[in-house]
Amino acid sequence: MNSCITVLLADITTLHCDAIVNAANRSLLGGGGVDGAIHRAAGAELLEECRTLGGCRTGEAKITKGYRLPAKFVIHAVGPVYSGAREDAVLLADCYRNSLDLARENGVRTIAFPAISTGVYGYPVREATKVAVDTVKKWLADNSDYTMEVTFCCFDERTRKVYEEQTARIIG
Ligand code: ADP
Numbered sequence: 001m002n003s004c005i006t007v008l009l010a011d012i013t014t015l016h017c018d019a020i021v022n023a024a025n026r027s028l029l030g031g032g033g034v035d036g037a038i039h040r041a042a043g044a045e046l047l048e049e050c051r052t053l054g055g056c057r058t059g060e061a062k063i064t065k066g067y068r069l070p071a072k073f074v075i076h077a078v079g080p081v082y083s084g085a086r087e088d089a090v091l092l093a094d095c096y097r098n099s100l101d102l103a104r105e106n107g108v109r110t111i112a113f114p115a116i117s118t119g120v121y122g123y124p125v126r127e128a129t130k131v132a133v134d135t136v137k138k139w140l141a142d143n144s145d146y147t148m149e150v151t152f153c154c155f156d157e158r159t160r161k162v163y164e165e166q167t168a169r170i171i172g
Helices: 033-042 044-051 087-105 125-142 157-168
Strands: 004-009 019-024 061-065 073-078 110-113 149-154
Touching (some): 004 125, 061 087, 087 110, 125 149
């Protein structure tokens, strides 16, 4: 089985992947959006483990167990709050790359990402999707010795459509 990218319209907390990625905040102590949904579905033990991690810098990622989720692990990545600066894209790309590196270090073979930063953090969906897709494609090319199935888990139809368009595009 080769590495691949799939686009899905779903609630990420329902996915049976080795790891799901959380669009967390720097405290790692829960929040709204997908973060809140993941903490509710995983149960209080997730928050207990997150309390031991000492937060997370923007662009970086930390891993915990999945507890009551069908996913074995949660990778908590902190996306940038959109500001319109060039740095936004760098930090968003860091999130995807660092999450995939951490996944590989932990033997993850199937991983699902939400559209990091495109909710409360205000990143325009089209721009964020281009960064997400290009970064994941580049990581898969750079890690061609490792099989990884990547799912982009969209929560609304508009986002799914943008991901479908961008994944069909050649990297660049
Ligand atoms: P951020 O603070 O990084 O912007 P949000 O959670 O506000 O994070 O939004 C990120 C994306 O996650 C948005 O596209 C939002 O619609 C989506 N989202 C919210 N809940 C879920 C869920 N249960 N499963 C998948 N995606 C979700």
